Amino acid sequence: MLTVVVRRFLLAIPTMITLTALLFFSLTAILGSPAALMLGQDASPEAIAALNARYGFDRPLYVQYFDWITSAARGDFGRSHTTQQSVAAAILPCILVTLELAALAIVLAAVAAVVTNTLPVGRHTLGPLVVAANLIGITVPNFMLGISLIFVFSVGLGWLPSTGWSPWSLGAFEHLKHMILPVVTLSAYYFGVFSIVYRAEYRDVEKRLFVQAARAKGISRSRVAFRHALPNAILPVITFVGLSMGQLTGGAVVTETLFSMPGIGRLLVSSIASHDFPVMLAIAMMIVVGVVLMNLLADIAYTVANPQIRIH
Amino acid sequence: MFTPRRIVGFALIGLILACALLAHWIAPYDPLRSSVAMLSPASAAHFLGTDELGRDVLSRVIYGARTSLAIGSGAALVAMLIGAPVGLMAGYFGGRLDIVTVMLIDLFVALPGLVLALVITVMVGPSLQNLALVLGFVMWPSVARLIRGQVLPIREATFVEAARAAGGSPAWIISQHIWPNTMRVVAAQFAVSVSFAIFTSSSLSFLGLGIPPPTPDWGGMVRAGYDFLAVNPLLSLGPGTAVGLTVLGFYLVGSSVE
Numbered sequence: 088m089l090t091v092v093v094r095r096f097l098l099a100i101p102t103m104i105t106l107t108a109l110l111f112f113s114l115t116a117i118l119g120s121p122a123a124l125m126l127g128q129d130a131s132p133e134a135i136a137a138l139n140a141r142y143g144f145d146r147p148l149y150v151q152y153f154d155w156i157t158s159a160a161r162g163d164f165g166r167s168h169t170t171q172q173s174v175a176a177a178i179l180p181c182i183l184v185t186l187e188l189a190a191l192a193i194v195l196a197a198v199a200a201v202v203t204n205t206l207p208v209g210r211h212t213l214g215p216l217v218v219a220a221n222l223i224g225i226t227v228p229n230f231m232l233g234i235s236l237i238f239v240f241s242v243g244l245g246w247l248p249s250t251g252w253s254p255w256s257l258g259a260f261e262h263l264k265h266m267i268l269p270v271v272t273l274s275a276y277y278f279g280v281f282s283i284v285y286r287a288e289y290r291d292v293e294k295r296l297f298v299q300a301a302r303a304k305g306i307s308r309s310r311v312a313f314r315h316a317l318p319n320a321i322l323p324v325i326t327f328v329g330l331s332m333g334q335l336t337g338g339a340v341v342t343e344t345l346f347s348m349p350g351i352g353r354l355l356v357s358s359i360a361s362h363d364f365p366v367m368l369a370i371a372m373m374i375v376v377g378v379v380l381m382n383l384l385a386d387i388a389y390t391v392a393n394p395q396i397r398i399h
Numbered sequence: 400m401f402t403p404r405r406i407v408g409f410a411l412i413g414l415i416l417a418c419a420l421l422a423h424w425i426a427p428y429d430p431l432r433s434s435v436a437m438l439s440p441a442s443a444a445h446f447l448g449t450d451e452l453g454r455d456v457l458s459r460v461i462y463g464a465r466t467s468l469a470i471g472s473g474a475a476l477v478a479m480l481i482g483a484p485v486g487l488m489a490g491y492f493g494g495r496l497d498i499v500t501v502m503l504i505d506l507f508v509a510l511p512g513l514v515l516a517l518v519i520t521v522m523v524g525p526s527l528q529n530l531a532l533v534l535g536f537v538m539w540p541s542v543a544r545l546i547r548g549q550v551l552p553i554r555e556a557t558f559v560e561a562a563r564a565a566g567g568s569p570a571w572i573i574s575q576h577i578w579p580n581t582m583r584v585v586a587a588q589f590a591v592s593v594s595f596a597i598f599t600s601s602s603l604s605f606l607g608l609g610i611p612p613p614t615p616d617w618g619g620m621v622r623a624g625y626d627f628l629a630v631n632p633l634l635s636l637g638p639g640t641a642v643g644l645t646v647l648g649f650y651l652v653g654s655s656v657e
Contacts, residue, residue: 105506106506106510110518113519113522114522222650222651223643225650226598226643226647226650227643227647228601228605228618228639228642228643229602230602230605230618230621230622231621231640231642231643234625234635235636235639237628238635238636242629242632249628334512335511336513337512337513340517340606341513341602341605355514355517356517359517359521359608360607367521371514374511375510378511
């Protein structure tokens with residue numbers, strides 16, 4: 088078991104190095120000199136050269152990459168060009184906000200997908216509604232869904248705050264109240280995807296003999312559905328949860344921007360808008376590494392849960 | 400052939416296409432002409448009201464179909480042009496070429512499309528051509544992976560073996576025997592790619608990285624209208640619904656083929 092984990096991890100290292108190097112080179116090469124970007128269009132060549140020398144942008148790219156990676160490994164991501172604050176200090180509190188949002192959204196999506204598709208009651212009335220909700224989740228972009236929710240629940244009914252974020256220190260109730268709309272917005276897409284995966288598997292499991300046997304023994308319909316069929320149909324959802332954790336960052340960028348949440352996605356957008364190269368680079372790198380790690384975890388979890396594929 | 404999903408999907412695509420092609424005749428006003436009637440609510444003269452510059456929102460939504468369809472189909476085309484040859488060759492020749500290609504594909508598929516598009520768009524600057532190129536570049540690995548998977552069983556089919564025995568060159572076999580047999584799936588993937596491209600490009604526009612104003616663009620309109628949600632919600636919800644329906648149309652058509 089341990090060898091499998093170690094092997095997967097070792098395999099992920101070249102992937103991470105390739106991706107981060109690609110990202111680093113393309114960002115620095117195509118963006119041109121970060122100094123020129125910071126100083127704007129009217130900067131004199133001398134000023135650009137001076138700034139290049141000061142930050143070491145004039146050294147060969149591979150030296151800069153190596154330098155960046157070794158400092159990053161020590162937790163030093165440089166300083167923000169706009170605020171002069173350390174990048175690590177700027178990013179750290181944002182990560183927690185994004186992680187909480189992402190985790191809640193994924194849990195909500197998974198639970199909703201599994202429960203709505205397992206419920207044995209009213210398949211003919213509830214079923215089409217669930218399918219319609221799935222389609223809406225998959226095809227309506229986050230920003231549209233979020234704005235519609237704000238329009239109904241904040242502007243119309245006045246039940247929930249429209250935007251903003253409240254830290255835990257100001258009270259759990261206030262915090263959760265601000266989280267409801269963003270979490271629902273972000274989870275809709277995954278609710279759709281998880282539902283499609285789970286529904287297909289569940290329909291398959293339902294036809295199997297042990298489920299029919301359980302039903303024939305006179306066990307109640309809901310008990311058969313939740314205790315016998317559900318555990319056997321849930322494995323693909325678990326895999327999908329792991330695989331989508333990385334992709335979730337895209338949705339988080341839009342959701343955080345819409346709801347003005349101080350997360351990593353909004354920081355990325357604002358760093359792009361202000362040409363803040365070190366922050367942009369650090370976040371992009373972090374997302375890449377995070378995605379690779381999450382896929383790795385999903386891989387390992389799947390191997391642990393399913394002994395059949397442990398052969399290799 | 401005509402499942403309800405496909406009928407609805409094609410109907411939606413037809414509607415959007417009609418808007419894009421006939422915008423000049425359908426739209427009641429010039430989408431770029433501002434007037435003093437700023438932020439007026441929905442009325443008989445302006446079905447969706449007017450925006451902060453007094454432009455007719457309905458006309459802008461209708462003209463916005465052009466932008467979205469251009470980016471969506473352009474990006475899907477780029478993804479096909481890169482992904483199809485790569486997938487066909489990796490699947491047909493196999494061996495080392497296949498291993499390297501699959502590694503490359505796995506590398507890219509794992510990355511979040513929106514974040515990748517966001518970063519590249521910053522580098523190259525937002526314009527219609529650039530957005531189509533960037534989104535095509537983001538999507539090609541999934542196209543290549545799908546086509547490669549389709550080629551693998553076809554490669555082993557008897558008719559391909561016969562073609563090989565007849566002395567056919569790889570280029571001839573791929574173009575005459577393999578490519579036509581992947582068309583069904585390729586067409587479906589094209590529709591799915593269009594829906595993903597429109598979904599993502601409108602999200603980029605919403606984040607302020609889309610087609611620069613004043614060109615009517617749905618994502619950008621939603622963003623601009625968001626500030627006036629309490630005054631006239633249709634400013635945001637109108638173009639937002641247009642995005643949703645377009646993505647839905649292409650998704651329904653694309654996902655109806657397995």
